Amino acid sequence: MTIPDRPGPRAVDGRAPDVFSRDGSVAMRQFPDREEVDFAIVGAGCGGGVLAAKLAEAGFSVVAFDAGPFWRPLSDFASDEREQEKLYWLDPRISGGDDPLEFGQNNSGRAVGGSSVHFQMVALRFRPDWFAARSRLGYAVDWPVDWRTMWRYYDEVERACAISGPANYPWGPKRRYPYRAHEVNAAGQVLARGAEAMGVPWAPTPLATVSAPRGKSPPCVYRGMCKIGCSTNAKQSVLITYIPRALDAGAEIRDSAMVGRIETENGRATGVEYHRDGQWRFQRARNVVCAGYSIETPRLLLNSANGAHPHGLANSSGTVGRYLMAHLNDAVWGVMDEEIRWYKGPPSMACCEHWNYTDDKDFDGGYSFMSQGPLPTDFARTLVTNEGVFGHDLRRQMTLYNRMAGLKMVGETMPQASNRVTLAEERDDFGLPRARVAFSHCDNDRRMQRHARDFMGRMLKAAGGRDLLETGATAHLMGGCRMGDDPETSVTDSDGRTWDIPNLWICDGSLMPTAGGVNPSMTIMANAARIADRIGALAAQHEPERAHG
Amino acid sequence: MSETVHRPYPGWNVLEKWDSPSFNDATREVLRKRLQEVPARRFFTAGEWPAVEALCDTVLPQDDRADPVPLANWIDATLHEGRGNGTRRADMPAPPEAWRLGLAALDAEARARGAADFALLGADARAALLRDVDAGRLRADWQGLPARRFLRNLVMAEVVAIYYSHPAGQSEIGFGGPASPRGYVRLQPGRADPWEAPPGAWEDTP
Numbered sequence: 001m002t003i004p005d006r007p008g009p010r011a012v013d014g015r016a017p018d019v020f021s022r023d024g025s026v027a028m029r030q031f032p033d034r035e036e037v038d039f040a041i042v043g044a045g046c047g048g049g050v051l052a053a054k055l056a057e058a059g060f061s062v063v064a065f066d067a068g069p070f071w072r073p074l075s076d077f078a079s080d081e082r083e084q085e086k087l088y089w090l091d092p093r094i095s096g097g098d099d100p101l102e103f104g105q106n107n108s109g110r111a112v113g114g115s116s117v118h119f120q121m122v123a124l125r126f127r128p129d130w131f132a133a134r135s136r137l138g139y140a141v142d143w144p145v146d147w148r149t150m151w152r153y154y155d156e157v158e159r160a161c162a163i164s165g166p167a168n169y170p171w172g173p174k175r176r177y178p179y180r181a182h183e184v185n186a187a188g189q190v191l192a193r194g195a196e197a198m199g200v201p202w203a204p205t206p207l208a209t210v211s212a213p214r215g216k217s218p219p220c221v222y223r224g225m226c227k228i229g230c231s232t233n234a235k236q237s238v239l240i241t242y243i244p245r246a247l248d249a250g251a252e253i254r255d256s257a258m259v260g261r262i263e264t265e266n267g268r269a270t271g272v273e274y275h276r277d278g279q280w281r282f283q284r285a286r287n288v289v290c291a292g293y294s295i296e297t298p299r300l301l302l303n304s305a306n307g308a309h310p311h312g313l314a315n316s317s318g319t320v321g322r323y324l325m326a327h328l329n330d331a332v333w334g335v336m337d338e339e340i341r342w343y344k345g346p347p348s349m350a351c352c353e354h355w356n357y358t359d360d361k362d363f364d365g366g367y368s369f370m371s372q373g374p375l376p377t378d379f380a381r382t383l384v385t386n387e388g389v390f391g392h393d394l395r396r397q398m399t400l401y402n403r404m405a406g407l408k409m410v411g412e413t414m415p416q417a418s419n420r421v422t423l424a425e426e427r428d429d430f431g432l433p434r435a436r437v438a439f440s441h442c443d444n445d446r447r448m449q450r451h452a453r454d455f456m457g458r459m460l461k462a463a464g465g466r467d468l469l470e471t472g473a474t475a476h477l478m479g480g481c482r483m484g485d486d487p488e489t490s491v492t493d494s495d496g497r498t499w500d501i502p503n504l505w506i507c508d509g510s511l512m513p514t515a516g517g518v519n520p521s522m523t524i525m526a527n528a529a530r531i532a533d534r535i536g537a538l539a540a541q542h543e544p545e546r547a548h549g
Numbered sequence: 550m551s552e553t554v555h556r557p558y559p560g561w562n563v564l565e566k567w568d569s570p571s572f573n574d575a576t577r578e579v580l581r582k583r584l585q586e587v588p589a590r591r592f593f594t595a596g597e598w599p600a601v602e603a604l605c606d607t608v609l610p611q612d613d614r615a616d617p618v619p620l621a622n623w624i625d626a627t628l629h630e631g632r633g634n635g636t637r638r639a640d641m642p643a644p645p646e647a648w649r650l651g652l653a654a655l656d657a658e659a660r661a662r663g664a665a666d667f668a669l670l671g672a673d674a675r676a677a678l679l680r681d682v683d684a685g686r687l688r689a690d691w692q693g694l695p696a697r698r699f700l701r702n703l704v705m706a707e708v709v710a711i712y713y714s715h716p717a718g719q720s721e722i723g724f725g726g727p728a729s730p731r732g733y734v735r736l737q738p739g740r741a742d743p744w745e746a747p748p749g750a751w752e753d754t755p
Contacts, residue, residue, distance in 0.1 A: 078575040079727035082714040089635050096639030104635025186738035221732030224725075231573065231729040339749060341741065343725055344733040376724050380709035385701045388683040390608045391676050395554045398713070401722040402557075402749060436639070 009256045009277055010070045016247055019240050020216040020233060022075040029250045033283050037061045040272050040285035042259045042300060045114015046524040047508030048291030049238035049246065050157065054532030056249035060539075063252045063283060065274055067296075068110035070255035071117065071239065077231035081377045084228035087111055087118045091434075093295055094424045098440035099474075101326055105227070105378075107477045108295065112255050113239025115293070116521060120226050120347050121208040121235055122370065122410075123163045124518035125154045125526075127172055127356050130366075133514050139364035139444075140415055140514045144485045144494035145530070153526035158206075161236040161525075162214050165206030171353045179211045182220065187342040188350030190405040191371040194463035198455075200354040205370060207346055208236045208521075222345040224373055238525075260432050262288050262304040262313060262504065269313075269504045275430050289496075289505040291528075294324055294477035297510045298421040299435045301481070314481075314498035314506075319491050321421035323482050324439065325515040326474035328411030328449050331372065331382075332456040334465020339402045347373035348408075355455070356517045363447040366517035367411035369456055376401060386471040405465060407456040410475065412517040413445045421480055476520050481510040495534040496527075507531050554613065556721060557749030563726025564716045570731035571744055580716065580727070587619045592629040592645070593652075599668035600652045601625070607675040608708045618718065623711045640695055644703060650692055651699040657689030658682065723749055 010017050015025035031037050038060040041048045045066075052064040069086075071077070078084060089108035095101050109115035128147035129136045143150075151173065158177065165177030181204040184192065188204070195202035209220040209230070220234040233240050243253060257276040262269055271284040290297040298321035302312035312320050348370035356366035374382065380398055383389055389397060419440065423433040441449075453470050460468060483506075484490025487499035496511055498504045509524045516523065564580075566572055593601050601621045611617035628645050641647055652667075658678055659667040670678065681687070682696050691699075712718040719726050723746040725733065735742050 075575060077729070078579040079571075079573070079729045080576060080579045080714060082710060083575075083579045085632075085634075090633045092633045092635060092637040092643075094639050095636050100636075100638055102636050104633075106635075108635055183736055185736035186740075189738060221728075221730070222734070222736060223728035223732030225728065231575070232732075336738075338739040339741070340738060341723075341725070341745070345736050376713035376719055376722060377710045380713045381706045384608075384705035384709055388697070388701050388705070390679060390705055391610055392554055394609065394709070395721070398718075398722050399554065399557055401724065402746075403751075 007069050007256070011253050011255045016253055017070045017072050019072055019244065020074070022072060026247055028247050028252060030252050031061060031063055033281050036284040036286055037063050038285070039063070039287045039289055040283050041065065041289040041291055041507070042272060043114065043291035043293065043296065043508060044112045044238070044243065044253055045109060045291065045293065045508070046116050046238055046521050047293070047528045048289065049113060049242045050525050050528035051289060051291065051507045051532050052251045052253070053242040053246040053249060054529060055535065056246050056251035058532070058536045061250070062246070063254055063285070064246065065254045065257045065259050065272065066112045067258040068112060068256065070112040070253065071229070073229060073231050073233055073240070077229040079223070079225055079231065081228055081375050087229050091428055094426070094434055094436040095439070096436065097419070097438035101437055101439045101474055103295070106475055107326070108293070111239070112243060112253055113237045116237040117229055117239050118227055119237070119519070119521055122348050122351070122519040123158065123161070123165070123206040123208045123522050124351070124353070124368065125172065125175065126150065126516045126518060126523055127366065130514060130516050137359070137364070141484070143513050144483055149530060150526055153530045154522060156529050157522060157525040161208045161241055162210050163206050163208055164211040166204045169206065170201040170203050171357045177206055182207060182211050182345070182349060184349045185222070185342070185345035185373070186340045187373050187405055188371040190336065190340065190460070190463045190465070191350040191352065191407060194407070194459035195352055197462035198459050200352060202350055202352045205348050205351040207349070209234045209346060210236065220346070224343045224345055224347065225375065226346050227375065227378070258430055259300060260303065260430055262300065264304070264306060264308065264313065264501060267308070267501060269501055287503045287505060289507050290481070291506070291508040293508050294480035294510040295421055295435050295437065297506060297508055298480045299423065302423050303433055309500070314491050314500045314504055316500050317488055317490065319489060320481055322417045322419070323415040323479040323513070324419045324421060324437065325413045325415055325478040325512070326439065327476045327515060328367065328409055328413060328445060328452065329473040329475040330411070330449050330453055331406050331408035331471050331473070332453060332460050333404055333406040333469045333471065334460045335400055335467045336403050336405050336464055340405050341402050342373035342404060343375060345373065353518070355452070361451060363444050363451060365412035365414065365444070365448065367409045367448060367452050368517050369407050369409040369452065372406035372408050379404070382471050382473070387469070405460065405463070407460055409452040409456065410517060410519055411448050411452055412515045414442050415479055415482070415514060416442060478509050478512040478515040478520055481506050482513045483511045484513060495538070496531045555752055557751055558720065558723035558746045559750070561723055561746040562716070562720045563724070566726060566744060569744060571729070572727050573729045576727045576729065583715065587622050588626040590622065590625050592625045597649070597652050600655060600666065603668040603675060604652070604655065604704060605708055607672065607679055608705050609712050610672065614717070618712050618715045620708055620711050624707055627707065638698065641698065642694070647694060647699055647703055650694045651703070654689055654691045654694060654696065658687070661688035
């Protein structure tokens with residue numbers, strides 16, 4: 001199978017792409033395979049990218065691998081949905097269960113910078129109580145981290161990404177966004193009008209695209225193609241924030257390098273086997289960090305099984321791959337009296353977290369919802385896959401594109417052991433077993449889904465929407481290698497260090513014990529920033545080995 | 550049969566912005582290829598081709614277009630290149646096999662309705678057949694292929710991905726088209742920048 005239009009390795013010969021230029025490069029330190037680096041990080045997205053920068057800045061030697069290319073947005077990104085599919089992980093995952101997940105553009109990036117290259121920049125924080133979901137709210141499990149600690153790291157990553165948000169955010173403890181909020185577009189004003197009619201608060205969505213110039217980033221020009229990659233660098237993706245920092249601090253980014261296996265010897269990880277430029281190689285490392293997100297991290301750990309670890313690395317609890325979560329992404333769409341032209345501006349410029357912070361409801365967990373602005377093929381795909389509409393009916397329905405508005409939820413699914421990643425028999429082009437994913441909703445998920453569809457429907461109607469249409473979907477991934485306090489029921493401790501192998505770590509969204517009712521990027525980044533500091537603190541205490549109990 | 554679709558944006562063509570700040574070089578290169586280098590049939594057989602074309606024409610009829618978007622060719626190219634979308638349902642074969650099974654099943658459905666094959670059915674009959682398939686009213690053996698999923702998630706999703714990323718499809722719905730480096734300024738309801746489609750000519754009740 002060939003994947004068209006993907007460049008080969010670009011970070012070579014001591015140079016890496018300058019992401020702020022059309023064809024320039026910057027100096028990059030490189031490490032030979034035989035040199036035992038302090039950290040080999042697998043994945044350079046919201047987890048690995050943040051970690052690589054902070055560890056390099058703390059003086060560690062770091063190589064961060066990414067399976068995807070190292071893009072220069074200014075010259076590589078077209079205004080074209082089909083072309084820009086190159087940002088997604090297009091290799092198939094085998095998807096089963098009662099409610100099979102969709103991957104690719106839905107939740108999986110494949111590039112230096114990871115999914116942040118194509119995310120829609122919604123930068124929300126968890127509700128503080130969710131970090132103690134079991135003890136404070138009575139569902140799922142607690143995180144092994146206090147919310148106040150996470151709160152400090154949200155501040156840190158929001159500054160690093162210059163989040164543009166409102167001066168007064170209506171929900172949760174006070175926070176201060178570094179950049180002012182963007183003007184809310186017509187699609188967002190529909191949500192605002194509906195919220196006011198329903199008597200619930202709304203807010204301009206805090207977004208990771210700048211509302212004023214910042215360094216080499218110009219302010220957002222509202223081209224609306226955030227999901228297919230920002231071609232102006234207004235979007236503060238990991239690719240243009242933490243990756244340049246990592247390079248500056250002496251980290252190597254090894255792009256277009258697929259890690260297939262982690263080797264261990266005498267109970268310790270010794271390095272990673274990776275495929276780059278047509279051959280398999282081996283990088284020695286004192287520590288290995290998995291940061292490939294909720295599918296690739298479990299896949300890599302499972303595929304690294306050996307005689308000493310027959311069920312995969314770090315899997316003595318049998319938890320690797322389990323408790324995979326997605327967000328409910330159901331939506332309600334309606335036709336408005338006037339032209340909305342929702343293609344302008346970031347897709348979700350207004351949000352409502354009312355049902356994240358209100359506990360009088362018939363389900364556990366929470367959901368937020370946002371205004372919508374899907375690009376044409378994205379919206380058409382939603383119509384045909386949900387409604388089966390075709391022919392002249394389809395074309396007629398699509399001619400209403402400029403008058404549509406929508407509300408779409410980000411709803412917390414419950415962690416279930418049976419929702420999991422395993423290895424399939426079938427192999428990919430690298431000869432690696434494909435991931436097989438089983439996913440089924442539980443009753444709580446369905447109650448939440450019904451609640452949200454009903455509420456969003458009434459709200460859209462109150463805002464003037466007609467001919468309402470409901471669609472179902474999921475978005476984002478969380479869990480799959482959760483952290484915890486108990487080695488029997490989790491893969492890592494609160495530092496992301498695996499219980500089984502003291503120099504094997506995890507640092508990505510797969511650590512999340514619960515999903516929360518908000519987009520996960522900021523939480524993944526904040527957690528990565530926290531883990532980086534913990535690793536620095538452990539090293540300072542000369543505690544390379546934790547005493548295993 | 551020709552049915553008219555009301556077009557709120559007659560005369561709007563995103564390609565007229567080709568030399569404007571709304572188009573960057575990367576976009577021009579992608580669209581130049583899409584418009585000028587339509588790939589020849591490589592994946593489907595000559596025998597399968599009429600069914601593919603008939604299927605595309607049923608899902609997205611273009612009887613009003615002098616120069617229809619070559620949907621079948623781009624589907625063929627996707628399959629030939631082995632381009633995936635990141636997901637394969639556990640109950641579905643890989644796309645190349647699914648397409649072959651699906652086309653054979655559509656022919657079998659047509660035969661079960663008294664026609665020689667799918668491509669030889671009239672437009673209305675083809676649409677009725679697809680509605681039956683979508684509703685699970687099957688008369689032929691689909692050999693384990695989930696019929697509705699094949700139709701919606703492989704066929705229809707692919708057809709619309711091609712049609713609405715084509716300048717013709719984008720212009721039809723009044724989409725702004727390519728937008729880089731220039732984006733938009735007027736974000737308010739009912740407002741449009743001079744480089745967007747002028748206000749749509751809407752029928753009283755859309």
